[in-house]
Amino acid sequence: MERIALFPGSFDPITRGHHEIINKGLGLFDKIVVGVGINAGKKTLFSVEDRLRIITELFEHEPRISVLPYQTLTVKFCKEIGANFILRGLRSGLDFEYEQSIAFANKELDESIETVFLLSSPSYSNISSTIVRDIIVNNGDYSKFVPKGFKI
Amino acid sequence: MERIALFPGSFDPITRGHHEIINKGLGLFDKIVVGVGINAGKKTLFSVEDRLRIITELFEHEPRISVLPYQTLTVKFCKEIGANFILRGLRSGLDFEYEQSIAFANKELDESIETVFLLSSPSYSNISSTIVRDIIVNNGDYSKFVPKGFKI
Amino acid sequence: MERIALFPGSFDPITRGHHEIINKGLGLFDKIVVGVGINAGKKTLFSVEDRLRIITELFEHEPRISVLPYQTLTVKFCKEIGANFILRGLRSGLDFEYEQSIAFANKELDESIETVFLLSSPSYSNISSTIVRDIIVNNGDYSKFVPKGFKI
């Protein structure tokens, strides 16, 4: 059976940390779907179109990665795309407690889907989309925090 | 002296975790007042009326539990209803740090009121109102996360 | 039904923090048994006899408190003394995770016994028996860390 993982997130915008987890995930899964969550009630800095385009451009050389938007429960989207795993990166103990709640809720909703965690490396473990947005809004140099090849 | 506890919260909506803590609290307190906090500045999924009705229906068989709205400092509301204890559930280390701040502030404001903590059982320890709202908004099956008898 | 709580610990030695939790517990429970755990494999600074004597002297004016040694599973000792609650103090998020594991294990072993948590006040929340022992061994002034009336 193919091992297919969903890597869900807002990606507003994708960071160097996200990029690393996706690349590490390729060693573990046959296919990875980067799922860009659409939340009508939440204001984002980047439009859905831009978020999808940026990620698609970054991985266009890698046929095992696809990029899709979704606007439903994460476990339902897994079913639609045939994913049996959810891939998540962990940066800190704080991250962990949050991720644990989400993962347990997903397990309650669909027992067949397992969440798999990989670690961000130390130098990326303090990068978040929030910090990147803050630097962008204040006209700072965000290039160290986003993947090489990232184009707004 | 009667031991009366306030169990304060937004209850937007009440979860299986809240329900368990209230029931456990009945072994420790003579009376429990479930206090539904009204915060004019905060948007909720359920109206105050619905939040009060749902909780009242769940505990209508239990004369030692009453359900009341409040819109003031928690310690002031304790005084009004004669409560000498605040009851809170703990799910995780994250919860704890947040609860500790609130409890210390309440103690500064009124030294006579003590906060008492009980643990959610493991299977409920990852349920939050936030997760329940997310499932409801996405048309998922939230029945495992709310108390039996819960009616929207 | 009487509400009887066990307050278990090594008490090597009892600290100002322990003392506070026991006193706060008197508002919640009808009787409190301070259970001094005996662990043959663990080296202590104070002998069991000294630990028992020091605590007994501190609470000799309070008939609702008794002090007993025990050398069995905590839930078994609860049964022997008729306690339906275990009382524990919480100082930090670190404490919490440790206490949560123990409380869940106790619940698995005996579902009828509930663990109740009270908070140490801020000024006592960084006192531990380990720190007191360290001060004693280095001939420092430990008087601020132990209850008034504490006699070695």
Added chain:
Amino acid sequence: MERIALFPGSFDPITRGHHEIINKGLGLFDKIVVGVGINAGKKTLFSVEDRLRIITELFEHEPRISVLPYQTLTVKFCKEIGANFILRGLRSGLDFEYEQSIAFANKELDESIETVFLLSSPSYSNISSTIVRDIIVNNGDYSKFVPKGFKI
């Protein structure tokens, strides 16, 4: 070389905890600039003018402290005012993880600026501007949570 530290924050409003950290910082730094961050997108209870005035009044006797507004990246503001250090207070493990992310991001943006942490004392370690605002909004007595001499 002079040791100049920026103490950045929203100060909505300044608390007894902030006040303590600034005073402790005077033992470590030659000058401290209290930087009141202006965030157009964030609603505050106190206006920028009031926040600046309150802090300025509190420290008007201390020539080594100045109070300035800023609306740019924190490390850029450090450069403008000649600060080579950022001073931050730590209250809890939760605080720490948040502060660590910010400090690492600042280090990436400007390697020459070091973040220095001091501890809030236990009795102030649970005070936050959020709690103070909540008490003010609910007409509670906030005097124990703000510095002596604080005038709205």
Added chain:
Amino acid sequence: MERIALFPGSFDPITRGHHEIINKGLGLFDKIVVGVGINAGKKTLFSVEDRLRIITELFEHEPRISVLPYQTLTVKFCKEIGANFILRGLRSGLDFEYEQSIAFANKELDESIETVFLLSSPSYSNISSTIVRDIIVNNGDYSKFVPKGFKI
């Protein structure tokens, strides 16, 4: 390329939590080696022989799992057995910080080996070998904490 994972531990003794992680791991990896670490300086309740025997018996029906002792750096053992992944279970935020340190050190020592984390389910997330040993030593009923089929 085959995906082979090492699941390292002391297993003094194996718990229901370990058992669950190994079983979940079978969905992700082609082979799993349960590596029983031998630490001459550490006193254990169960002998190496007993620890190996108990685990081998539990998984004798599953050809994709093997059980081996080891007494070297974990990453060196990975090389010896051809494992490119280390599998670990996570139970709490406390666990996480500890595991993160170990995983980063392993990565420094051998960049080709990735640590993969799966979650213990809530009902197993408070079980540890320490608690099991404590129950055994005190003649308690440990059956709920160890895998079905566990034989001392």
Added chain:
Amino acid sequence: MERIALFPGSFDPITRGHHEIINKGLGLFDKIVVGVGINAGKKTLFSVEDRLRIITELFEHEPRISVLPYQTLTVKFCKEIGANFILRGLRSGLDFEYEQSIAFANKELDESIETVFLLSSPSYSNISSTIVRDIIVNNGDYSKFVPKGFKI
């Protein structure tokens, strides 16, 4: 007044993380005393003599750093050497809670001494003496974890 800091520890052995904190501290303090704690009851891998020699060699070019053994309460040693600050590095939330307890106890014992915290950089934030000892004992390559110039 001179700003003198004690940097206390076991240094069994000194790591790249310790080395970084001491160097960062030179920007903040006029003098730093590296205090090697001697604890008769604790078995170490390196002798006191070796621990002192290794650190002394590493900093022999820096006249503002001195290296001394001590076997008393940390605050008493501060008094002896004229230090008004204790310098500590922070790596994680776990570290923080431990350090906070020690710092508060020291403050109780001597109010005139302030503990100052600096952050380990991300790439060093998972290095501990425990991990270095484990690598040494297992004949691994520990060179990435100790300062350049470190000689056993």
